[in-house]
Amino acid sequence: MTLGNLPSAMRNAPTSEAMYLVALLPIPPKKKKLKQRQKDRIEKILQECLYDVLLPLAEAAGGPVEIDCCDSKRRSCHIRICGWIADHIEYVKLLGLKPQSCPKCEVGFRDLQTVGRDWPARDYQAYMEKRLDADDGNLRSAEELGKLGVSPFHPALSSLPNIRVDGLHKPDLLHGIHLGLTLDILEWTVAFLKKYKRTDAFDRAWLSLSPHVNFERFTKAYSQITQWKGKELRHAGKILISTVAAALTAPSPAERAPFRKMQECLLAYVNFHLMVQYKFHNETTLGYMTDYWEEFTALREEPFRQFRPTAKAKKNSESYTRKAKKDLEDTMKTFDGTAREKRTEEASKLARIETEAKAIYDSLSSFNYIKMHLPNHFTSSIRAFGCLGGFSTDAGELAHVKQLKDGWRASNHVNAYRQIIDFYNRKYQFRIRELNLLQVEREQVDETLTERLRNVFDSFYTAEERRELHRMN
Numbered sequence: 190m191t192l193g194n195l196p197s198a199m200r201n202a203p204t205s206e207a208m209y210l211v212a213l214l215p216i217p218p219k220k221k222k223l224k225q226r227q228k229d230r231i232e233k234i235l236q237e238c239l240y241d242v243l244l245p246l247a248e249a250a251g252g253p254v255e256i257d258c259c260d261s262k263r264r265s266c267h268i269r270i271c272g273w274i275a276d277h278i279e280y281v282k283l284l285g286l287k288p289q290s291c292p293k294c295e296v297g298f299r300d301l302q303t304v305g306r307d308w309p310a311r312d313y314q315a316y317m318e319k320r321l322d323a324d325d326g327n328l329r330s331a332e333e334l335g336k337l338g339v340s341p342f343h344p345a346l347s348s349l350p351n352i353r354v355d356g357l358h359k360p361d362l363l364h365g366i367h368l369g370l371t372l373d374i375l376e377w378t379v380a381f382l383k384k385y386k387r388t389d390a391f392d393r394a395w396l397s398l399s400p401h402v403n404f405e406r407f408t409k410a411y412s413q414i415t416q417w418k419g420k421e422l423r424h425a426g427k428i429l430i431s432t433v434a435a436a437l438t439a440p441s442p443a444e445r446a447p448f449r450k451m452q453e454c455l456l457a458y459v460n461f462h463l464m465v466q467y468k469f470h471n472e473t474t475l476g477y478m479t480d481y482w483e484e485f486t487a488l489r490e491e492p493f494r495q496f497r498p499t500a501k502a503k504k505n506s507e508s509y510t511r512k513a514k515k516d517l518e519d520t521m522k523t524f525d526g527t528a529r530e531k532r533t534e535e536a537s538k539l540a541r542i543e544t545e546a547k548a549i550y551d552s553l554s555s556f557n558y559i560k561m562h563l564p565n566h567f568t569s570s571i572r573a574f575g576c577l578g579g580f581s582t583d584a585g586e587l588a589h590v591k592q593l594k595d596g597w598r599a600s601n602h603v604n605a606y607r608q609i610i611d612f613y614n615r616k617y618q619f620r621i622r623e624l625n626l627l628q629v630e631r632e633q634v635d636e637t638l639t640e641r642l643r644n645v646f647d648s649f650y651t652a653e654e655r656r657e658l659h660r661m662n
């Protein structure tokens with residue numbers, strides 16, 4: 190849990206302890222080998238746990254709450270539950286949607302790559318009523334829910350009081366942009382360079398960059414990085430245009446046109462990628478951001494489509510070809526006519542199979558996936574809640590180590606849940622006390638305080654003095 194009215198720089202800093210661990214949810218067994226009934230049961234238990242954990246908070250949001258603050262004053266506080274920070278898969282589970290559904294609007298699965306159109310916003314209250322209808326055996330309601338990409342089970346959030354479910358979704362830069370689209374674009378770019386045999390020049394340029402303010406140089410070539418971090422992809426966005434330009438110098442006359450188109454598309458994406466990270470926005474920057482996104486979506490088809498063969502597209506088109514060819518063989522066995530007629534007939538049928546298989550492949554290997562749709566909601570989110578970096582999952586993922594892994598390591602691994610929470614709470618309370626005292630010292634309330642604090646916290650010493658102290662101990 191975190192507080193929305195902290196400045197985002199402070200909220201996202203791991204040292205400020207702005208993320209608080211509220212509860213540990215039970216870890217269900219892996220779902221792969223389970224029956225549908227068992228899967229549903231796991232889903233239900235998780236939602237019930239969420240309901241129990243969140244109920245006190247949701248009830249508190251109904252009116253003012255008296256809270257004792259660290260400056261020993263008592264204040265009357267109003268709690269508003271305004272967001273849940275998670276990645277896309279967690280959102281669809283929380284909100285009771287299907288994996289390829291948009292949490293903000295009712296866009297259909299076939300329209301995910303369409304840009305510049307608005308779909309009706311999701312009405313989670315109406316879904317609740319439809320779900321109850323469907324539970325009573327109303328098949329039409331169940332069918333409507335299925336069409337809208339809504340799953341039949343009841344999500345806990347919809348039944349809690351004082352929560353506006355439609356406002357909970359926040360764009361996630363880490364998984365949606367950096368580890369999502371930027372990584373995809375990087376992969377397609379490298380595939381493009383490979384096609385034109387330019388990867389060596391790209392790797393040389395990639396490795397030769399020297400460190401700069403806000404840029405850490407890469408120590409590994411692109412092909413050697415197997416596990417990407419969000420930070421690396423942020424840095425990659427800064428250098429991609431220039432390294433690709435260096436790799437594509439001196440094109441032959443035939444290469445000139447594809448190279449230019451690819452670089453134009455890449456430039457539009459990188460501009461968009463840099464703009465979503467802006468800390469402040471106004472109408473002009475928002476306009477630029479939308480324009481770059483639209484430019485990228487208009488240009489992406491030609492240079493990058495060929496590098497987007499999803500495994501499913503390949504599998505489906507191949508299995509179609511295999512089946513159709515076998516059918517053709519069977520019909521040809523009973524073919525009545527001369528050998529020449531048979532050959533012509535076979536050739537024309539084979540050609541038709543090939544076009545059919547290509548159509549299947551094309552329909553599945555397009556840019557029609559959810560990551561391509563979510564950026565359409567960035568502008569409205571920035572207008573309502575400010576810069577996107579404030580809601581990224583970065584901070585939560587970082588806090589995970591401190592909140593869980595350290596506690597797990599310190600436990601005896603027997604019934605570890607309780608031990609992890611106790612361990613974390615103890616550390617957390619000491620740290621919060623330290624932060625409060627540091628703040629009091631900074632405000633110079635008491636002049637003798639610094640001297641007294643120096644006896645307790647080594648954060649008051651310079652790095653040099655701290656090393657000296659450790660040596661003496």
Ligand SMILES: [Zn+2]
Nearest residue numbers: 291293294296
């Ligand atoms: Zn949408």
